Amino acid sequence: xxxxxxxxxxxxxxxxxxxxxxxxxxxxxxxxxxxIKIENPRGDSGRKIGPFYQQVPDMEKSLYWYAYNLNKxxxxxxxxxxxxxxxxxxxxxxxxxxxxxxxxxYLDKLGLSYAKIHEINPKIVMTSITPFGQTGPYKDYKGSxxxxxxxxxxxxxxxxxxxAPLRISFPQAFLLASAHAAAASMIxxxxxxxxxxxxxxxxxxxxxxxxxxxNGIPLWQVxxxxxxxxxxxxxxxxxxxxxxxxxxxKDGFVSFYILGGPSGIKTNQAITKWMAEKGxxxxxxxxxxxxxxxxxxxxxxxQDRLEKPIGEFFLRYTKAELYLExxxxxxxxxxxxxxxxxxxxxxxKARKYWVNIEHSELGTTITYPGAFAKxxxxxxxxxxxxxxxxxxxxxxxxxxxxxxxSELAVLHQSGVI
Amino acid sequence: xxxxxxxxxxxxxxxWVIAGPMTLKYLADYGATxxxxxxxxxxxxxxTSAPFKxxxxxxxxxxxxxxxxxxxxxxxxxxxxxxxxxxxxxxIAWADVVADSHxxxxxxxWGFSYEELKKINPGVILIRNSNQGQTGPAAKQPGLGNHxxxxxxxxxxxxxxxxxxxxxxxxxxxxxxxxxxxxxLIGALDxxxxxxxxxxxxxxxxxxxLNLFAPNLINYPGVKVxxxxxxxxxxxxxxxxxxxCKGDDxxxxxxxxxxxxxxxxxxxxGQLSWSKNPKFATVINRKKNESQLNxxxxxxxxxxxxxxxxxxxxxxxxxxxxxxxxxxxxDDPQLKERECFWxxxxxxxxxxxxxxxxxxxxGTPAKLYRNAPRMGEHTEFVCREFLGMPQEEFDACLMEGVxx
Numbered sequence: 001x002x003x004x005x006x007x008x009x010x011x012x013x014x015x016x017x018x019x020x021x022x023x024x025x026x027x028x029x030x031x032x033x034x035x036i037k038i039e040n041p042r043g044d045s046g047r048k049i050g051p052f053y054q055q056v057p058d059m060e061k062s063l064y065w066y067a068y069n070l071n072k073x074x075x076x077x078x079x080x081x082x083x084x085x086x087x088x089x090x091x092x093x094x095x096x097x098x099x100x101x102x103x104x105x106y107l108d109k110l111g112l113s114y115a116k117i118h119e120i121n122p123k124i125v126m127t128s129i130t131p132f133g134q135t136g137p138y139k140d141y142k143g144s145x146x147x148x149x150x151x152x153x154x155x156x157x158x159x160x161x162x163x164a165p166l167r168i169s170f171p172q173a174f175l176l177a178s179a180h181a182a183a184a185s186m187i188x189x190x191x192x193x194x195x196x197x198x199x200x201x202x203x204x205x206x207x208x209x210x211x212x213x214x215n216g217i218p219l220w221q222v223x224x225x226x227x228x229x230x231x232x233x234x235x236x237x238x239x240x241x242x243x244x245x246x247x248x249x250k251d252g253f254v255s256f257y258i259l260g261g262p263s264g265i266k267t268n269q270a271i272t273k274w275m276a277e278k279g280x281x282x283x284x285x286x287x288x289x290x291x292x293x294x295x296x297x298x299x300x301x302x303q304d305r306l307e308k309p310i311g312e313f314f315l316r317y318t319k320a321e322l323y324l325e326x327x328x329x330x331x332x333x334x335x336x337x338x339x340x341x342x343x344x345x346x347x348x349k350a351r352k353y354w355v356n357i358e359h360s361e362l363g364t365t366i367t368y369p370g371a372f373a374k375x376x377x378x379x380x381x382x383x384x385x386x387x388x389x390x391x392x393x394x395x396x397x398x399x400x401x402x403x404x405x406s407e408l409a410v411l412h413q414s415g416v417i
Numbered sequence: 418x419x420x421x422x423x424x425x426x427x428x429x430x431x432x433w434v435i436a437g438p439m440t441l442k443y444l445a446d447y448g449a450t451x452x453x454x455x456x457x458x459x460x461x462x463x464x465t466s467a468p469f470k471x472x473x474x475x476x477x478x479x480x481x482x483x484x485x486x487x488x489x490x491x492x493x494x495x496x497x498x499x500x501x502x503x504x505x506x507x508x509i510a511w512a513d514v515v516a517d518s519h520x521x522x523x524x525x526x527w528g529f530s531y532e533e534l535k536k537i538n539p540g541v542i543l544i545r546n547s548n549q550g551q552t553g554p555a556a557k558q559p560g561l562g563n564h565x566x567x568x569x570x571x572x573x574x575x576x577x578x579x580x581x582x583x584x585x586x587x588x589x590x591x592x593x594x595x596x597x598x599x600x601x602l603i604g605a606l607d608x609x610x611x612x613x614x615x616x617x618x619x620x621x622x623x624x625x626x627l628n629l630f631a632p633n634l635i636n637y638p639g640v641k642v643x644x645x646x647x648x649x650x651x652x653x654x655x656x657x658x659x660x661x662c663k664g665d666d667x668x669x670x671x672x673x674x675x676x677x678x679x680x681x682x683x684x685x686x687g688q689l690s691w692s693k694n695p696k697f698a699t700v701i702n703r704k705k706n707e708s709q710l711n712x713x714x715x716x717x718x719x720x721x722x723x724x725x726x727x728x729x730x731x732x733x734x735x736x737x738x739x740x741x742x743x744x745x746x747x748d749d750p751q752l753k754e755r756e757c758f759w760x761x762x763x764x765x766x767x768x769x770x771x772x773x774x775x776x777x778x779x780g781t782p783a784k785l786y787r788n789a790p791r792m793g794e795h796t797e798f799v800c801r802e803f804l805g806m807p808q809e810e811f812d813a814c815l816m817e818g819v820x821x
Contacts, residue, residue: 255567
């Protein structure tokens with residue numbers, strides 16, 4: 001079964017997701033699975049999402065589509081037609097995974113419930129990605145990224161205390177859910193391979209994002225402390241004292257915080273040593289014994305007194321200067337990067353993170369973020385750019401399913417493919 | 418009898434903090450035997466992080482640690498003692514998977530490079546989670562998830578237009594890793610099942626994190642990336658924001674994408690006079706007049722609770738949802754009905770709540786099989802039962818202070 005050193009080669013994934021689920025199939029594709037993205041003949045809704053190549057809105061130029069449909073083949077199929085469903089059934093027979101992100105109940109109405117799909121192929125792993133899951137009082141709620149983020153905790157603690165909670169502006173909820181869905185599908189896959197039984201995987205985006213509030217749930221359950229917004233500070237974890245997380249520097253911002261305990265001492269000592277060498281430190285900070293810092297007993301006044309001169313010090317340097325020197329001194333300080341900074345990041349370059357993928361249809365090569373893991377035996381590979389609309393119809397319908405050109409012409413003209 | 422996906426699978430975890438241990442939770446919650454190797458000399462940062470039972474910061478009192486340690490065993494071992502090192506080698510030989518999430522180099526310093534591990538256990542799978550990967554000039558740079566939030570560009574995407582970015586309080590990037598890491602780890606397990614070959618997995622938190630805004634990182638000559646801060650707005654939807662509601666710090670998300678949803682919103686809101694104004698009739702007009710629209714929507718939401726706005730709009734087919742704090746989440750009817758929280762009586766923490774896996778597998782559900790361990794709770798059990806160590810030998814090691 002395994003011909004090449006790709007961990008998932010030989011396994012087939014039918015990807016019926018929209019933008020709420022692309023990343024799941026992409027992860028499986030990166031691992032070597034044969035992922036077939038099935039889209040509506042009018043083109044998938046995610047193709048309308050920007051940014052676009054050369055800023056030209058076009059169904060074949062969405063960078064969102066490009067990024068999350070790498071390593072997939074693509075066919076068109078209207079599963080709302082009887083012919084479409086029959087073709088899908090044939091594909092299901094030979095598939096190992098089916099992933100979808102339709103609203104709850106949609107596939108049931110088409111006669112494509114899990115029970116039905118299981119009947120066609122009892123070994124299949126079927127994974128559904130929805131805002132709130134397949135059961136419960138909110139199962140039919142509409143959930144945009146904003147709504148799921150609102151209902152899962154992270155948003156309430158993000159932003160300034162006196163203004164509205166904030167989301168991360170690049171939609172995250174369904175990316176987290178899709179990545180989780182890949183892991184959950186792999187769990188079901190492992191079970192199928194060892195037991196012969198397929199199963200249904202019900203992924204809730206709300207529950208996936210819920211993991212992102214760190215110790216928020218135990219803080220409430222154990223100490224009845226409500227995690228609150230605190231701007232660019234950390235609050236409520238140790239005491240009422242806020243610790244600054246984001247610091248302005250000469251040309252931007254850096255991530256840094258005064259951490260208590262053994263993990264913090266080295267960084268704290270190193271930063272005050274550096275400030276002292278520069279002669280840019282008040283005496284009380286120069287003589288401060290970091291071993292005495294106890295975040296449980298630290299008052300805001302004490303904290304502010306430590307943070308003020310450090311903040312003034314950072315203002316004199318650029319984020320690159322601060323990072324370079326912190327790097328040498330082993331200080332836990334990192335620049336707040338934009339896309340350009342990330343593309344120039346030396347570490348990523350040294351690890352050959354970026355991959356160039358040919359887009360013959362554009363007559364160019366485009367650079368993408370690369371493998372999410374480095375594997376010694378079965379490296380993740382990037383074989384193909386995201387498919388054009390219906391690009392692999394001939395390959396799959398004619399060569400694999402043995403359909404005739406005239407049959408395909410009928411299906412094409414009737415809008416099935 | 419429960420069907421456990423990973424029944425019999427043995428995992429040894431040298432790691433600590435969030436990304437590594439949470440990755441292994443995927444295995445533990447589905448039945449794997451995960452042994453967390455600890456040392457009181459270098460306690461896991463989470464063991465010294467709040468919340469603590471009764472606010473007493475003792476080693477077994479952290480609810481943060483417990484949150485990620487349900488279904489795992491704990492063994493304490495001093496790796497700097499020859500006997501401790503020998504026992505660790507036996508555990509490596511016992512394990513199918515060895516995990517590490519220390520700074521690159523630490524495992525090597527203990528004498529457990531991948532090459533050494535293979536000598537002890539040729540088919541071993543080694544999974545290593547780190548900030549920036551095992552190789553490259555920045556591999557050994559210390560840092561935590563909050564720092565990587567900055568380096569990975571996440572912080573740069575939070576804030577109001579024209580203002581400073583605002584940091585996330587949580588180690589966001591840490592919690593992204595486990596989904597990817599678990600997927601590829603299980604892939605490696607399945608590959609080994611078929612071929613007998615183990616391997617080493619090198620996972621960089623930075624590299625994983627970039628997947629969450631990959632479209633903005635695609636590069637070609639002439640690329641332009643819009644990185645302006647956007648608050649809660651969306652380029653192609655309005656109203657799209659968080660609106661203040663009745664009560665103290667209560668808010669509701671409302672997102673209207675299509676004209677159909679807009680009409681449904683207007684109807685649900687009771688056909689307010691302003692909603693018929695042509696300046697809000699189309700997406701283009703709503704975007705053009707968005708700030709005024711937002712004020713008008715908020716004037717309406719302010720008169721009712723976030724929960725009522727949610728119910729009313731959802732009933733009409735408009736995406737809306739109350740901004741939930743941790744108290745709300747613990748009482749959320751959806752999460753409750755889906756048994757999203759696992760509650761158990763913990764011998765130190767009392768009635769304790771764990772978070773369930775975020776998906777439901779129809780045939781092999783995840784479960785809480787055992788409470789989070791006290792430090793070293795299973796040292797004797799693991800040595801005796803898993804390694805078959807004679808009682809006398811265990812007692813002798815105990816006396817020598819190997820298990821600290």
